[in-house]
Amino acid sequence: MNEKTIHELQEKEKKLYKEIQLLPLFKTWEGLKECIVIFEEENIKQEYVSKRDIILDTEISKTDLPIRIRNCIWRTRGNGFKIKDLCNYSIKDLLKIRDLGKTSICNIIDFLDKYDLHLKTD
Numbered sequence: 001m002n003e004k005t006i007h008e009l010q011e012k013e014k015k016l017y018k019e020i021q022l023l024p025l026f027k028t029w030e031g032l033k034e035c036i037v038i039f040e041e042e043n044i045k046q047e048y049v050s051k052r053d054i055i056l057d058t059e060i061s062k063t064d065l066p067i068r069i070r071n072c073i074w075r076t077r078g079n080g081f082k083i084k085d086l087c088n089y090s091i092k093d094l095l096k097i098r099d100l101g102k103t104s105i106c107n108i109i110d111f112l113d114k115y116d117l118h119l120k121t122d
Contacts, residue, residue, distance in 0.1 A: 056084035072100045
């Protein structure tokens with residue numbers, strides 16, 4: 001390795017240390033590559049969390065749930081009811097909503113499964 005390459009590695013090392021604070025792994029090139037992989041995985045997890053937050057903050061009225069289900073929820077819960085609110089309901093809670101039957105609840109469960117979300121368990 002020449003002097004320039006070593007200097008570039010040292011700069012990368014300093015930058016990564018500031019971002020993910022894994023200094024002990026920087027003693028070797030393999031350690032540096034491992035840190036880069038860890039950092040990239042953390043970014044992916046953060047991106048997933050962000051997308052999940054966006055989904056949870058989406059209003060029911062803006063989803064692709066059947067219009068009948070959206071109307072039933074809107075009539076009883078009003079505007080601003082979000083997917084995260086729906087996830088706080090159990091099946092028993094949903095059955096209490098007027099005109100929302102078993103088929104509609106199955107549709108809701110299927111909809112939530114698409115986004116790896118679930119209803120509250122009893």
